[in-house]
Amino acid sequence: MSINSATSDDDTPDGDDESGGPDEVEARVGLRYTLKQVRQDTTARIGTYIVGLMTFVAVFAAFDYYILDYAIAEAVLYNPETDPDQVRRLLPPVGMENQFGQGVLEHPLGTDHRGRDLLSRTIYGTRIAMTVGFLATAIGLGGGTVIGAVSGYYGGWIDDVLQRVTETIYAIPFLVLVIAFMTAFGRDLTFAMIGVGITAIPVFNRLIRSRVVSIREEDYVEAARAAGVKDRNIIFRHIIPNSFAPVLVQATLQVGVSILIVAGLSFLGFGAQPPTPSWGQMLSASRGYMLPAPTFSIFPGIAILITVIGFNILGDGLQDALDPRINN
Amino acid sequence: MSLLRYTLRRFAQAIPVLIGIVTITFFLANQIPGDPVEIMLGPTPAQEQVEAIRARYGLDRPIYVRYFTYLSGVATGDLGLSIYYDRPVLEMIMLRLPVTLLLMLSAFAFAIVTAIPLGVISAKRRNEPADHVSRIVSLIGVSTPSFWIGLVLIIVFAFYLGWFPARGLVLPWANPADVRGAATQLEVLRQSAHHLFLPMIALGTLQMAQITRIERSSMVDSLQGEYVKLARAYGVPESTIVRKHAFQVAQLPVITIIGLGLSTALGGAVLTETVFEIQGMGRLIITAINNQDYELIMGTTLVFGVVYVVGVILTDITYSYLDPRVTYGED
Numbered sequence: 001m002s003i004n005s006a007t008s009d010d011d012t013p014d015g016d017d018e019s020g021g022p023d024e025v026e027a028r029v030g031l032r033y034t035l036k037q038v039r040q041d042t043t044a045r046i047g048t049y050i051v052g053l054m055t056f057v058a059v060f061a062a063f064d065y066y067i068l069d070y071a072i073a074e075a076v077l078y079n080p081e082t083d084p085d086q087v088r089r090l091l092p093p094v095g096m097e098n099q100f101g102q103g104v105l106e107h108p109l110g111t112d113h114r115g116r117d118l119l120s121r122t123i124y125g126t127r128i129a130m131t132v133g134f135l136a137t138a139i140g141l142g143g144g145t146v147i148g149a150v151s152g153y154y155g156g157w158i159d160d161v162l163q164r165v166t167e168t169i170y171a172i173p174f175l176v177l178v179i180a181f182m183t184a185f186g187r188d189l190t191f192a193m194i195g196v197g198i199t200a201i202p203v204f205n206r207l208i209r210s211r212v213v214s215i216r217e218e219d220y221v222e223a224a225r226a227a228g229v230k231d232r233n234i235i236f237r238h239i240i241p242n243s244f245a246p247v248l249v250q251a252t253l254q255v256g257v258s259i260l261i262v263a264g265l266s267f268l269g270f271g272a273q274p275p276t277p278s279w280g281q282m283l284s285a286s287r288g289y290m291l292p293a294p295t296f297s298i299f300p301g302i303a304i305l306i307t308v309i310g311f312n313i314l315g316d317g318l319q320d321a322l323d324p325r326i327n328n
Numbered sequence: 329m330s331l332l333r334y335t336l337r338r339f340a341q342a343i344p345v346l347i348g349i350v351t352i353t354f355f356l357a358n359q360i361p362g363d364p365v366e367i368m369l370g371p372t373p374a375q376e377q378v379e380a381i382r383a384r385y386g387l388d389r390p391i392y393v394r395y396f397t398y399l400s401g402v403a404t405g406d407l408g409l410s411i412y413y414d415r416p417v418l419e420m421i422m423l424r425l426p427v428t429l430l431l432m433l434s435a436f437a438f439a440i441v442t443a444i445p446l447g448v449i450s451a452k453r454r455n456e457p458a459d460h461v462s463r464i465v466s467l468i469g470v471s472t473p474s475f476w477i478g479l480v481l482i483i484v485f486a487f488y489l490g491w492f493p494a495r496g497l498v499l500p501w502a503n504p505a506d507v508r509g510a511a512t513q514l515e516v517l518r519q520s521a522h523h524l525f526l527p528m529i530a531l532g533t534l535q536m537a538q539i540t541r542i543e544r545s546s547m548v549d550s551l552q553g554e555y556v557k558l559a560r561a562y563g564v565p566e567s568t569i570v571r572k573h574a575f576q577v578a579q580l581p582v583i584t585i586i587g588l589g590l591s592t593a594l595g596g597a598v599l600t601e602t603v604f605e606i607q608g609m610g611r612l613i614i615t616a617i618n619n620q621d622y623e624l625i626m627g628t629t630l631v632f633g634v635v636y637v638v639g640v641i642l643t644d645i646t647y648s649y650l651d652p653r654v655t656y657g658e659d
Contacts, residue, residue, distance in 0.1 A: 164344065164345075164348070165348070167345060167348075168345050168348030169352070170591075171636055172349055172352065172629060172633045172636070173591045173592075173632050173633070174595055175594070175596075176594065176613065176628075176629055177352075177629075179613065180353060180356045180357070181356060183360055183617045183625070184356045184357070184359035184360050185359065256471065260473050263473050264473060264474075264475060264595070264596075264599050267473075267599060267602070268598070268599065268602060268614060280473075283476060286479070287479070287603075290479065290487060291483075291487050294487075297479045297480070297483060298480070298483075300476075301472075301473065301479065301480065304472075304473055305468070305472050305476075309471040312467060312470060313467070
C-alpha cells in the first residue's frame with residue numbers, strides 16, 4: 001500500500017503523532033488516523049471483527065485438508081461393500097427423513113445433493129467469495145482511480161470522452177452487462193471478477209474525479225505545479241492520497257456489493273463452475289431440494305448475509321469515523 | 329426553460345448513451361465464441377442449408393456492415409430476428425417486457441410504501457429502540473441477496489405454509505379465458521396479486537432497505553434545519569413540523585436513490601424471475617445467451633439499457649419538478 005505510506009509521510013505534520021500533545025495539530029488523513037478512528041468507533045470495530053473472521057475462515061480453508069477433500073469433490077463416492085466405515089463417515093444415513101444428513105454430528109449442516117458436507121463447502125465458498133470480492137473491487141478501484149484522476153485533472157476533451165464512456169457502461173444494468181461480458185469472453189470465475197470489476201469502475205471514477213476537480217485548485221497543488229512537479233506525481237502523490245477516506249469507505253462497501261453480484265452470477269450459472277463450491281452455485285443447486293432439505297438453501301445464504309453485513313457495517317463505521325462533521 | 333423543454337433536452341442527451349449501449353452490446357455479442365447456425369442445425373449440416381440460414385440472418389456480411397445495418401435497424405424500431413424463437417426480437421420483447429415492468433413497479437411500490445414510514449420513524453426516534461430495529465432491518469436488507477430472499481420465501485410461504493404459489497406470474501390484464509381457474513377479470517386480478525406477492529418482496533427488499541437508510545439520514549438532516557427551528561420557535565406542533573416542513577424537503581435525496589436503485593433492480597429482476605420461474609425479460613436474456621441468439625441478446629440488453637435510462641430521466645424530471653431551486657438553466 002504505497003498510497004498509505006505516502007499519505008502518512010506527506011501529510012502528517014511534524015512527523016511524530018504517537019506521543020503528540022494536546023496542542024499538536026493532527027492530520028485527518030492517512031492510514032494511522034483511520035486505524036485510530038476505527039478503534040474508537042463501535043460499529044467499525046464490529047465490522048472489522050466480522051470481516052477479520054471471514055478472512056480468517058477464507059485463509060484457513062486453503063490449508064484444511066478435511067475441508068478441501070469434501071469441498072472440491074465432484075461427489076462423495078463410496079462402495080458400501082468394500083468400505084463400510086467410509087460410508088458411515090462420508091455419507092449420511094440414507095432414508096426419507098435423513099436423506100441430507102440433518103442431525104448427523106459429522107455433518108452439522110447436513111450434506112448436499114451429492115452427499116458432500118455442506119459445512120465444508122460453505123467454508124470453502126468463503127474463500128471464493130472473499131477472493132472475488134477483493135479482486136473485483138481492486139480492479140474497479142484501480143481502473144476508476146486512473147480514469148477519474150486523469151479525467152478530473154486534465155479536464156477538456158479527455159474528460160468528456162472518458163466520462164461519456166463510463167456513463168455508457170453505467171447505463172447498462174450491471175448484472176446484465178456482466179452476463180453479456182462473460183458470455184463473450186468466458187463463463188468462469190476470472191471473468192466474473194473482471195466483469196464485476198469493470199462495473200465498479202464508474203463508481204470510483206465519479207468519486208475520484210469529483211475529489212480531483214475540487215483539490216486541483218488547492219494551494220498546495222498550485223505550489224507543487226509551480227515548483228515543477230510532474231502532473232503524474234501531483235495526481236498520485238498529492239491528490240489521490242487526499243481522497244483516501246471516501247475511497248476507503250466506498251471500497252469497503254464495494255467488496256460487499258461485489259460478493260452479492262458474484263453470488264447472483266453463480267446462481268445463474270456464470271462464475272465458479274462445479275465442482276468448485278461457490279455460495280451462489282450451491283444455492284442454485286439447492287433449488288431442486290427445497291422441500292426435503294431446506295437447510296441446503298438456508299446456510300449458503302446466511303454465509304453471504306454475514307459476510308456482506310460485515311463489509312457494510314465496516315463501511316458505515318469507517319464513514320462515521322472518518323467524517324469530520326460527525327467527529328466535531 | 330420550461331419543464332417540457334427540459335424533458336426533451338434530457339431525452340436528446342440520452343441518444344449518444346443509447347448508441348453507446350448498442351455499440352457495446354453489438355461487439356460483445358459478436359465476440360461470443362461458437363456458431364449460432366451450428367446450434368440450430370446440429371454439428372453436420374448441409375452446406376446449402378448453412379448458407380441459406382446465414383443469408384437469411386445476415387451473418388454472411390462483414391461485421392462493420394452488420395453493425396451499421398443493425399444501428400439503422402434500431403433507429404427504425406427493427407431489432408432483427410431471433411434465431412432461437414424464429415420471430416422478430418421486438419415481438420418477443422414486447423411479450424416479456426410488461427411482465428418485468430410489472431414486477432419492477434410493484435417492487436418499488438412495496439419498497440417506497442414500507443421504507444418511508446420506517447425512515448421517518450427512525451429519524452424521529454433517533455437512537456431509540458424503534459430506530460435500532462429499523463436500522464438493523466435495513467442493514468440486513470442491503471446485505472441479503474434478492475434471490476436468496478426468494479428461496480427462503482418459497483420455502484416458508486409456499487412450501488410450508490402454502491399461502492402463496494411458488495412459481496409463475498399472471499398479468500392483471502390477462503384474458504380470463506387464458507388463466508386457469510379464473511372466470512372473471514376480478515379473479516384474474518386476484519390471482520395476479522397472489523402470484524406477485526412473493527417476487528415483489530424478494531425484489532423490493534433491497535430497495536426498501538436502501539430507501540429507508542436515505543430517508544432516515546435525510547430526515548435527520550432536515551429536522552435539524554433552520555426552518556424547522558423557526559417553526560418550533562413559532563410553536564408549530566411537532567407532528568406538523570415533521571409532516572409538512574421536514575418531510576417534503578427530505579424527499580429529494582430519496583428520489584435520487586430510487587433512480588440509482590433502478591440498475592440494481594433490473595439486475596435483481598433477472599434473478600427474481602429465475603427463482604420464481606417468471607417468463608420476463610430476465611429469463612429472455614438468459615435463454616438468448618444459452619442459445620447464442622445474437623440479435624436477441626443485443627435486443628434485450630438494449631431494452632434493459634433503455635428502461636434504465638428512461639427511468640433515470642423520469643426520476644430527474646420528478647426531482648426538478650419537486651425542487652423549487654432547479655431552474656432548468658443551461659446545465
